[in-house]
Amino acid sequence: RREGYNVYTATSGFKAIEILEDIKIDLILTDQRMPLMTGTELLKTVKERWPDTIRIIISGYAEFEAVLAAINEGEVYRFITKPWEDNALRSLVRRAFEQGKVLKVFNRLVDKIKSATPDYKINANFFNDQGRVFAEIEDHNHGMDEGQIACVLKCIFEFFESGDETNDLPMLSSTLIKQMGKLSFTTEVGAGAKLTIDMPIEDKEEEEPEE
Secondary structure: OOOOOOOOOOOOOOHHHHHHHOOOOEEEEEEOOOOOOOHHHHHHHHHHOOOOEEEEEEEOHHHHHHHHHHHHOOOOOOOEEOOOOOHHHHHHHHHHHHHHHHHHHHHHHHHHHHHHOOOOEEEEEEEEEEEEEEEEEEOOOOOOOHHHHHHHHHHHHHHOOOOOOOOOHHHHHHHHHOOOOOEEEEEEEEOEEEEEEEEEOOOOOOOOOOO
């Protein structure tokens, strides 16, 4: 709460789902070992029903295999081991929110590309690793001719240059330019097209006030 977040607490996974049904939750932080429903079971449900909610789990090493399976299936954004360090947890939550903003912008870009290429089925994959967010946007092994390439590149340029009703897009553009983000586009007719955006997220540590 001192970090400026609105915090809702639940005594079980079922109570957490009730909150999610009534309130838009951006990030959920759950223990693994809980009565009636484990943390991984809860986050699997959250992924299916509220995929944009960032999911973090806290657990001891005894449940590591279950948590690892959830991570591999994309149900968990991060795994925190007990005992945790408070400053590290604050930093992780702050970084998770920043990456969540980037993913929302990426989704808007995907929608723009889909509109610009109505004859193509576009598949998008988003993932994060070591403080970087990656977006891979590709067609289904068709590839694009010169006219379609120009259309997609024009769409990307206008997207990053356009004004926006939120601060998310300027943040993304600034990070892409100043923090050595990478954007690549490869295509070959009959072999597929793929756009990759590699976006670093700064992790600025703030000095903690003395207690």
